[in-house]
Structure formats: structure tokens, C-alpha cells
Amino acid sequence: MGSTVFERNRPDASTVRHALSGTRQAVFWTEDAPGDAYPTLTGDISCDLVVVGGGYSGLWTALLAKRENPAARVVLLEARRIGWAASGRNGGFCEASLTHGEENGRSRFPAEFDQLQRLGMRNLDEIEATVAELGLDAGFERNGAIDVATEQRQVEWLREAAASDGAAAASDGAAEAADGQAAAAAPSSSPTPTARFLDGDAVRAEVHSPTYLAGLLRTRDSALVHPAKLARALARACVDAGVEVFEHSPVLSIGDGTVIETPHGVVRAERTTLATNVFPSLLKRNRLATVPVYDYVLMTEPLTDAQLASIGWSGRQGIGDSANQFHYYRLSQDNRILFGGYDAIYHYGGRVRERYEDRPETFARLASHFFTTFPQLDGLRFSHRWAGAIDTCSRFCAFFGTARGGKVAYATGYTGLGVAATHFGARVMLDLLAGRTTERTELEMVRSRPLPFPPEPAASIGINLTRWSLDRADHADGRRNLFLKGLDAVGLGFDS
Incomplete structure (x- = not known):
């Protein structure tokens, strides 16, 4: 079994200890974006639409519903604070992909991948x-x-991806020429290829790391956001549009979809959308459809001008490497580096618990990998460390549906790629509740469901065996073992 660059080129242990010595267990984003406080629901109210969940999925749904019908009474219920969970603590990568990347999308939805x-x-x-x-x-x-490619085998993967993007751009150009309306609605979705292969010298000219062997520069299909600022700005936009937002108002039950119970009040609604994502579903049918997997993040202190110059990064792109257990990293607005990923931890029973957020061995591993990536930043400290739970489903991208005779709609299972996709999911839920037949609702992706996870102990055994196997693949030139090949064969495989 081989080694990865992060094992071949480990930094000194003293570098890691120093960098972590003053780190606080706290979410930088939410500290950096104090939000408005909203009241708790008390008493009984009636409305046209109630939205359960105050993360991106719920906020986009409420805002879009109100913009679609300003006269409708829309109520949003959040169990704690707006954006306190995944929406306020993610990496802030706002990706165009609805399918968790090309490989996952092509393997699961081959007939409609280009449309997606x-x-x-x-x-x-x-x-x-x-x-x-x-x-x-x-x-x-x-x-x-x-x-970025950090191992030689990954270089060809990126070269092939660039070639695939060029072919897809030519196909898109022909399709958009036949659909002037689509071209007008999405003018930046041009037929020009949006991905360009960079050899080692070219990628290191963009961002200087001795680990980089090649890169794929994607110019239009990704953006960055400040996660907590986005959530709290959306909440303010909702209120400005007339949405009634309530915090500390957990939903206890949804009855037939029209009577929504909270500890201190009841909402009687014509329609309900569920945007609870990683938290236990209020619908029994979805209880085994997702599991919470914990992701971990470090945030550095602001870089000095000299430190920033030593790594370049003037384009401020988001970066991710090409392994199965991958890292993602980006600059904040004040030139800190967020560095996360690699470990993805599932806990027996599939519970969401605050104590799972502090995992010293993972933070030490991330710190070590950070200084392998940027050895010129030796001496830099991390100011914050945190974690959050991702709502993972077996097809690794969102699924949708209705319940209670069409009175309830849901979208969940974004698997860590929901910053942008929740906006699409909000539109799908509103289409479904309105009974509209649209391009979105006709998608196989929208009409189908992922296979559920098995109950314990099978879930824990299977998930942890998958993670172990992906790690082994990273140490074996990408070769997948029999277990992973079996998952691929039944449509449950994952390739980041």
C-alpha cells in the first residue's frame, strides 16, 4: 500500500502544535456575522405556507414564495437561530453542480446530465x-x-475533465441556439468551455503549493460566499418581503400537513415545506433516507501581506483536491484561509450531537495537511476550529417529494453541496406544492428517490467500511477494492 503526499511530506510536529495552540472551538462565520433576533412563536396563527427550517433551504423557499405571491401569508419556523447549523458553518463554496460533480451525475442520471x-x-x-x-x-x-492534482494519477483525471467540458460546451451551444429563451434566461451559461487544464507550472502560478502537479481551472461554475452572512441576509430579505420569521420554535409534529405544532403555539397552514435537512425528518418515510456525517474545518488568523504574497492566490478561487478523501480551502474576505474536509465521520445511531464537533485527532490531521500544502506558512496559527453535520443520502445529491396528499413538500440529502442547490430545491418544492408541471418537476432526479440506509448496526458497518475503502483507494493509485466495485455495480458508488 502506497502513501500520499500528506504522509510523504509531513511537517514537523512542533509546527502543528504551535498552529493549534490558541485555537478556539467556535464557528468563525457566525461570530463574524451577528444576526437579527426574531421572536418565538406563541399562540395560534394561520397562513398560506409554513416553512419548517431556517437554513438556506427554508430561507430561499420563503423568499421565493413571497416574491411569487406577495399577498400570501408565509411563516418560517426555526428551532434555534437562523443559519446556526450547516448553513452558517459550511465552507462557503457556492457550486453550480446539482449532482455532486460530473462523475456522480453522469453515473446516476446519464440521460439528463447535460440538462442538469x-x-x-x-x-x-x-x-x-x-x-x-x-x-x-x-x-x-x-x-x-x-x-488540483496532488498525486500523479490525478493529473490525467483533470486533463480528461477539461476535454469533457470542451465537448459539453459545444453541445450546450447547439442546444441553446435552438432555445433562445434558455439562452436569454442564463446569458453567462455560454457555449465557451468553462474549465481549463493547467500543468504544474501553470497551477502553481495561480496558487503556489509544492504539492500541486496540475489543476483544472473552472471559471464560471463556482462562487464563494460568507455562509452566515448569506443566511442572515436572506432572513432580512424575507422579513422585508413580508415573511414572518420565528426562532426558537421547534416543530413537534405536522399532523396532516395543515396543523403544525410547536411548544408554545400552533400554525394552521394551507401548505407546508420541510427544510430540516440533516435533522430527523418529520416524515417517517424519510427517516432512513439520510444520515448525518460530520465534517471538520480549521480557520487561520488573517495572513500578512508577505504571507499572502508567498502563496499568490490573487484570483481568490476556491480550491479542492482530487482524492476520495479530499480537502477544500478558500480565502475569507479578510484573507484568512479556511481549510477543511478529509475526515468524514459517522457516529453509531446517526445522531446529531454537539459533542461530536470536537475531534482533536482530525484537527491535528487537518493542520498537518495544511502545512504540507503550504510549508511557507510555517508559524501561522489557527484561530477557530469547528465541525458540522452533512445530510448524506445514498445517491449523494438532493431528493424531493410530497406527502400528506400533496400538502407537504420536502427537499433533503444535499450531501455537502447545498449552498447553491438549495435555491434549486426551493423552486422544486414550490412547483410541487402548486401542482405545476415544469422542466424541474419532470426530471428523473426529482421524480426518483435514493435507496434508504439500512438500520443499525448495518448502517454503521457499511458507512465506515465505505470510508475505509475510499481511503485505501487513495493509497493504491485510485484502484477501488471489491467492496467499492460492488457499490458501483448497484448504483451506490461514490467518487468525489
Whole structure:
């Protein structure tokens, strides 16, 4: 079994200890974006639409519903604070992909993958337009992203991806020429290839790391946001549009979909949308459809001008490497580096618990990998460390549906790629509740469901065996073992 660059080129242990010595267990984003406080629901009210969940999925749903029908009474219920969970603590990568990347999308939805790519790009364009139109203070930067190869076998993968993008762009150009309306709705989704292969010298000219062997520069299908600022700006936009927002109002039950119970009040609604994502579903049918997997993040102190010059990164793109257990990293608006990923931890029983957020061995591993990536930053400290739970489903991208005779709609299972996709999911839920037949609702992706996870102990055994096998593949030139090949054969495989 081979080794990875992060094992071949480990930094000194003293470098890691120093960097972590003053780190606090706290979410930088939420500390950096104090939000408005909203009242708790007390008493009984009636409305046209109640939205359960105050993350991106719920906020986009409430805002879009109100903009679609300003006369409708829309109520949003959040169990704790707006954006306190995944929406306020993610990496801030706002990706166009609706399918968790090309490989996952092509393998699961081959007949409609190109359509999903087009809809995903249009979705990102719509988010950018809304941020500009409403003047949302969300740190939105459409700088693109770089996928980097840190092992020789990954270089060819990126070269093939660049060639595939060029072919897809030619196909998209022909399709958009036949659909002037689509081209007008998404003018930046041009037939020009949006991905360019970078050899070692070229990628290190963009961002200097001795680990980089090649890169894929994606110019239009990715943006960055400040996660907590986006959530809190959306909440303010909701209120400005007339949405009634309530915090500390957990939903206890949804009855037949029209009577929504909270500890101190009841909402009687014509329609309900569920945007609870990683938390236990209020619908029994979805209880085994997702599991919470914990992701971990470090945030550095602000870099000095000299430190920033030593790594370049003037384009401020988001970066992710190409392993199965991958890292993602980006610059904040004040030039800190967020560095996360690699470990993805599932806990027996599939519970969401605050104590799972502090995992010293993972933070030490991330710190070590950070200084392998950027050895010139030796001496830099991390100011914050945190974690959050991702709502993972077996197909690794969102699924949708209705319940209670069409009175309830849901979208969940974004698997860590929901910053942009939740906007698309909000539109799907509103289409479904209205009974509209649209391009979105006709998608196989929308009409189908993922296979559920098995109950314990099978879930824990299977998930942890998958993670172990992916790690082994990273140490074996990408070769997948029999277990992973079996998952691929039945449509449950994962390739980041």
C-alpha cells in the first residue's frame, strides 16, 4: 500500500502544535456575522405556507414564495437561530453542480446530465442576480475554482475533465441556439468551455503549493460566499418581503400537513415545506433516507501581506483536491484561509450531537495537511476550529417529494453541496406544492428517490467500511477494492 503526499511530506510536529495552540472551538462565520433576533412563536396563527427550517433551504423557499405571491401569508419556523447549523458553518463554496460533480451525475442520471448541468448553471446565475438585485451582504465572489492534482494519477483525471467540458460546451451551444429563451434566461451559461487544464507550472502560478502537479481551472461554475452572512441576509430579505420569521420554535409534529405544532403555539397552514435537512425528518418515510456525517474545518488568523504574497492566490478561487478523501480551502474576505474536509465521520445511531464537533485527532490531521500544502506558512496559527453535520443520502445529491396528499413538500440529502442547490430545491418544492408541471418537476432526479440506509448496526458497518475503502483507494493509485466495485455495480458508488 502506497502513501500520499500528506504522509510523504509531513511537517514537523512542533509546527502543528504551535498552529493549534490558541485555537478556539467556535464557528468563525457566525461570530463574524451577528444576526437579527426574531421572536418565538406563541399562540395560534394561520397562513398560506409554513416553512419548517431556517437554513438556506427554508430561507430561499420563503423568499421565493413571497416574491411569487406577495399577498400570501408565509411563516418560517426555526428551532434555534437562523443559519446556526450547516448553513452558517459550511465552507462557503457556492457550486453550480446539482449532482455532486460530473462523475456522480453522469453515473446516476446519464440521460439528463447535460440538462442538469445547464439548470445548475442557470441556478447559480439566478443566485448571483438575486444577491445583486437585493443588495445582500453575503460576501459573494464569483471567482471560479481550481481542482488540483496532488498525486500523479490525478493529473490525467483533470486533463480528461477539461476535454469533457470542451465537448459539453459545444453541445450546450447547439442546444441553446435552438432555445433562445434558455439562452436569454442564463446569458453567462455560454457555449465557451468553462474549465481549463493547467500543468504544474501553470497551477502553481495561480496558487503556489509544492504539492500541486496540475489543476483544472473552472471559471464560471463556482462562487464563494460568507455562509452566515448569506443566511442572515436572506432572513432580512424575507422579513422585508413580508415573511414572518420565528426562532426558537421547534416543530413537534405536522399532523396532516395543515396543523403544525410547536411548544408554545400552533400554525394552521394551507401548505407546508420541510427544510430540516440533516435533522430527523418529520416524515417517517424519510427517516432512513439520510444520515448525518460530520465534517471538520480549521480557520487561520488573517495572513500578512508577505504571507499572502508567498502563496499568490490573487484570483481568490476556491480550491479542492482530487482524492476520495479530499480537502477544500478558500480565502475569507479578510484573507484568512479556511481549510477543511478529509475526515468524514459517522457516529453509531446517526445522531446529531454537539459533542461530536470536537475531534482533536482530525484537527491535528487537518493542520498537518495544511502545512504540507503550504510549508511557507510555517508559524501561522489557527484561530477557530469547528465541525458540522452533512445530510448524506445514498445517491449523494438532493431528493424531493410530497406527502400528506400533496400538502407537504420536502427537499433533503444535499450531501455537502447545498449552498447553491438549495435555491434549486426551493423552486422544486414550490412547483410541487402548486401542482405545476415544469422542466424541474419532470426530471428523473426529482421524480426518483435514493435507496434508504439500512438500520443499525448495518448502517454503521457499511458507512465506515465505505470510508475505509475510499481511503485505501487513495493509497493504491485510485484502484477501488471489491467492496467499492460492488457499490458501483448497484448504483451506490461514490467518487468525489
